[in-house]
Amino acid sequence: MAITTARSGLAQVNGVELWFEKHGDGRPLVLLHGGFGSVEMFGPTVGALAAGRQVIGVDLQSHGRSPYADRPMRFETMADDIAALIRHLGLEHADVLGFSLGGGVALRTGIQHPEVVDRLILVSTPMRRSGWHPEMAGAMAAMGPEVAEPMAHTPLGETYRQIAPRPEDWPKLVAQETTLLHDDYDWTAEAATLSMPVMLVTGDADGLPPRHSVEFFELLGGGLRDASYDRSGMTRHRLAILPGATHYDINVHPLLATAVVSFLDEADPATAG
Numbered sequence: 001m002a003i004t005t006a007r008s009g010l011a012q013v014n015g016v017e018l019w020f021e022k023h024g025d026g027r028p029l030v031l032l033h034g035g036f037g038s039v040e041m042f043g044p045t046v047g048a049l050a051a052g053r054q055v056i057g058v059d060l061q062s063h064g065r066s067p068y069a070d071r072p073m074r075f076e077t078m079a080d081d082i083a084a085l086i087r088h089l090g091l092e093h094a095d096v097l098g099f100s101l102g103g104g105v106a107l108r109t110g111i112q113h114p115e116v117v118d119r120l121i122l123v124s125t126p127m128r129r130s131g132w133h134p135e136m137a138g139a140m141a142a143m144g145p146e147v148a149e150p151m152a153h154t155p156l157g158e159t160y161r162q163i164a165p166r167p168e169d170w171p172k173l174v175a176q177e178t179t180l181l182h183d184d185y186d187w188t189a190e191a192a193t194l195s196m197p198v199m200l201v202t203g204d205a206d207g208l209p210p211r212h213s214v215e216f217f218e219l220l221g222g223g224l225r226d227a228s229y230d231r232s233g234m235t236r237h238r239l240a241i242l243p244g245a246t247h248y249d250i251n252v253h254p255l256l257a258t259a260v261v262s263f264l265d266e267a268d269p270a271t272a273g
Helices: 044-050 075-088 101-112 134-142 145-151 155-163 167-181 210-219 254-265
Strands: 008-013 016-023 028-032 054-059 094-099 117-123 198-205 238-246
Touching: 008 075, 016 044, 016 075, 028 044, 028 075, 028 101, 044 054, 044 254, 075 101, 094 101, 101 117, 117 254, 145 167, 155 167, 198 210, 198 254, 210 238, 238 254
Parallel strands: 028 054, 028 094, 094 117, 117 198, 198 238
Antiparallel strands: 008 016, 016 054
């Protein structure tokens, strides 16, 4: 397979085209944005992360600079896309960070394709749909294609108009995504089998309560005992609850990059020797 050396462009994977852009150099970190967004959603976080590694920002199916794909939008198929993209870029594996919608895709990538994921960072990501606060779940359930017009006047819609290859496809993206948001899911059992080091990051005023992230962390074996003076009780997994962070700003919160870099730079107890 030829290694893709381009710093940005469209990659053809699984019958769709995905936009990618590379920032920095070094160990690769794939960055997956939230719903209706694009790489731009991470703002200054991209540069902060790229200071010590290669960040590969991806626009998910039908989002941002990725052309609209006439294919049902599902977490599972988008996870297949990310694994295929990692291989397309000539990488054997990479760290993967996902936020919200992108967190669901990142989680499914870790579940379905553990061989390509070194470390997994899930930001504002529940392991089941009922993990969201009831008002958040209710808002997602109430969304349909009719929200395309009012959302077109939000920063998300404005960014799409500026960067999408066909800005007129916005209603199609909204229809695809609101259909996905109605789907129920529970990946608890599969999440418990994750084999790579996992970091969970949630705001203390997020769209999901901190207790859900704590439950997820404990499911992975984290936080179940005292670490001991020599840290022998530590697991490979980490949990960060960011103070003052909401679901609407955690992606650009300065503490996000600080927490993520700390996790990525930490030696893996399973391989350190």
